[in-house]
Amino acid sequence: MLEYIKGFFELVKGLGITGKHLTKHAVTLQYPEEKDVMPERSRGVVVLLSDKEDGSLNCTSCLLCMKACPTAAIIIDAPRGEDKKKVLKKFELDFSLCCYCGLCEEACNFSALKLTGKYEYSTGNKDDLIWDVHKLQDVGRDVDYVDKRKKKVKKVAPKPTVSEATDEIKPTQSADKIETKPVEIKTDKIKTDKIETPQDKDEKPKTEGEA
Amino acid sequence: MIAVGITVALKEILASFGLSGGLLSVVTYAILASATFGLLSVLALFLVWWERKIAGHMQQRFGPMRNGWHGWYQTLVDGLKLLQKEDVRVATRDKVVFFWAPVMCFIAAFAAYIVIPFGDGLIVADLNIGILYIMAITTFTVISLLMAGWGSNNKYALLGGMRSAAQVVSYEVPMVASILVVVLYAGSLSTVDIVNSQAGNFLNWNIFRVPYGPLAFLTYLVAAIAEANRTPFDLAEAEQELVAGFNIEYSGMKFAMFFLAEFINLFTVSAIAVILFFGGWHGFEFIPSFVWFFLKTFAVVFLLIMIRWTYPRMRVDQLMEFAWKFLVPLTFLNIIIAAIFKHFGWYWEL
Ligand code: SF4
Numbered sequence: 188m189l190e191y192i193k194g195f196f197e198l199v200k201g202l203g204i205t206g207k208h209l210t211k212h213a214v215t216l217q218y219p220e221e222k223d224v225m226p227e228r229s230r231g232v233v234v235l236l237s238d239k240e241d242g243s244l245n246c247t248s249c250l251l252c253m254k255a256c257p258t259a260a261i262i263i264d265a266p267r268g269e270d271k272k273k274v275l276k277k278f279e280l281d282f283s284l285c286c287y288c289g290l291c292e293e294a295c296n297f298s299a300l301k302l303t304g305k306y307e308y309s310t311g312n313k314d315d316l317i318w319d320v321h322k323l324q325d326v327g328r329d330v331d332y333v334d335k336r337k338k339k340v341k342k343v344a345p346k347p348t349v350s351e352a353t354d355e356i357k358p359t360q361s362a363d364k365i366e367t368k369p370v371e372i373k374t375d376k377i378k379t380d381k382i383e384t385p386q387d388k389d390e391k392p393k394t395e396g397e398a
Numbered sequence: 399m400i401a402v403g404i405t406v407a408l409k410e411i412l413a414s415f416g417l418s419g420g421l422l423s424v425v426t427y428a429i430l431a432s433a434t435f436g437l438l439s440v441l442a443l444f445l446v447w448w449e450r451k452i453a454g455h456m457q458q459r460f461g462p463m464r465n466g467w468h469g470w471y472q473t474l475v476d477g478l479k480l481l482q483k484e485d486v487r488v489a490t491r492d493k494v495v496f497f498w499a500p501v502m503c504f505i506a507a508f509a510a511y512i513v514i515p516f517g518d519g520l521i522v523a524d525l526n527i528g529i530l531y532i533m534a535i536t537t538f539t540v541i542s543l544l545m546a547g548w549g550s551n552n553k554y555a556l557l558g559g560m561r562s563a564a565q566v567v568s569y570e571v572p573m574v575a576s577i578l579v580v581v582l583y584a585g586s587l588s589t590v591d592i593v594n595s596q597a598g599n600f601l602n603w604n605i606f607r608v609p610y611g612p613l614a615f616l617t618y619l620v621a622a623i624a625e626a627n628r629t630p631f632d633l634a635e636a637e638q639e640l641v642a643g644f645n646i647e648y649s650g651m652k653f654a655m656f657f658l659a660e661f662i663n664l665f666t667v668s669a670i671a672v673i674l675f676f677g678g679w680h681g682f683e684f685i686p687s688f689v690w691f692f693l694k695t696f697a698v699v700f701l702l703i704m705i706r707w708t709y710p711r712m713r714v715d716q717l718m719e720f721a722w723k724f725l726v727p728l729t730f731l732n733i734i735i736a737a738i739f740k741h742f743g744w745y746w747e748l
């Protein structure tokens with residue numbers, strides 16, 4: 188008998204718990220209207236980045252990403268033109284193959300490629316998952332990124348320690364500053380800096396995430 | 399007390415149009431039946447939506463949100479969808495039984511409302527055996543479930559039907575026994591008399607007649623959940639074991655009839671609880687009586703919904719054990735206690 192009475196109070200306690208949850212706000216989102224804010228470094232759709240000033244593609248057709256890609260999702264066709272410079276004729280990314288590993292982004296030395304938090308690209312036609320260079324660029328237009336190419340310029344600038352420190356505290360502001368700095372030295376020093384790039388890679392995404 | 403029943407009033411109005419005799423009665427009851435039918439259909443639609451909303455929010459979801467403000471006409475759309483659906487009939491069914499089972503379930507669910515007073519005088523017919531009539535007519539539901547199980551010629555359906563029969567037979571006993579406590583004090587089986595016996599101060603409500611009142615309410619509630627086939631006693635449906643139980647072979651409008659009947663039964667058992675234990679339509683005078691009735695009934699419905707979405711389902715043997723070994727002795731004991739209190743006059747009449 189006693190256990191029945193005890194059991195009754197346990198049941199009331201159970202009602203209390205569900206009642207408490209009844210008053211809480213729902214945790215689900217009304218998807219098409221409300222969208223979750225994706226984390227800064229989430230690995231979603233891969234996009235091609237454009238230069239912040241002139242809007243041209245950052246890609247130099249070096250094919251590093253194509254070689255890094257474990258699923259061969261990237262296909263680049265870039266024959267050399269008359270002036271011996273590579274011309275990007277075709278850049279295709281097949282999202283039905285892509286596994287969002289992010290290796291292409293790591294391989295790219297020119298901040299030309301980025302995995303973003305975008306995710307709404309499902310389609311009824313499998314062929315629509317192959318994006319060409321224009322689509323990849325258009326989708327990536329509004330993506331904010333830290334430009335690796337110009338940062339290297341900063342490293343050879345007069346006061347490297349100071350600028351680096353500010354860089355870590357206020358990444359967005361410093362990024363603006365860097366852009367205003369002289370661009371001419373750039374071509375000279377890129378090759379010497381190349382050895383340091385692994386370090387750079389470790390640092391830069393972090394500051395990006397904080398921003 | 400304005401004792402003008404709606405039936406009497408309607409009869410007078412119709413009589414002024416020159417109707418008389420048998421035709422007058424037929425027309426009167428036809429009008430009342432349609433009105434009740436309309437009211438209950440809307441109620442059932444609302445209850446389905448309400449239950450889904452509450453269930454959703456209890457699990458910290460939203461429930462239906464798409465159709466209208468917070469999905470308020472979701473059930474209407476669901477109903478329309480069910481209307482359009484193909485009426486799939488198994489070839490091996492028992493034709494007559496299969497067809498009549500949902501109809502019977504529906505009729506049984508509605509017929510109880512003849513004696514339920516929605517407010518002061520808002521009752522179709524004040525039978526002097528009111529509560530007994532309700533007990534009898536709601537039991538038809540179980541026959542219809544058994545018919546559905548048998549007619550479907552499906553093992554799950556049959557199991558569901560048999561389970562519900564066993565369940566209702568067991569729980570009918572404690573249910574009647576807990577109602578008997580109230581009848582003992584009201585001295586009548588008529589629903590109107592039972593409500594009027596709790597008039598005046600709200601301390602006259604049977605729920606406040608300690609100790610047998612609350613106990614009778616609890617036992618009634620448990621038995622009522624079992625009668626209405628709701629979790630934790632929804633063994634007749636038991637999705638996880640019996641797929642959908644008795645209504646597994648039903649589709650389209652026939653399924654909708656079972657479904658709506660279930661929700662009307664939910665309202666019925668809550669309404670009876672209000673009539674028996676919460677003073678029916680009585681409350682403060684400045685609010686109309688039917689508002690009181692609906693407020694109280696919805697409160698009980700809310701409690702039942704809470705219970706449904708809180709507790710897991712019981713096993714068949716646990717269910718039977720609980721009914722026969724615990725509930726039946728307890729309710730009988732309660733009757734004896736109530737009788738002693740009544741005999742010695744240990745109760746108040748404010
Ligand atoms: S994320 Fe990985 S799989 Fe996708 S394109 Fe880049 S390297 Fe290939």
Ligand code: SF4
Nearest residue numbers: 246247249250252295
């Ligand atoms: S690694 Fe970067 S620069 Fe090189 S081809 Fe790929 S995207 Fe273009």
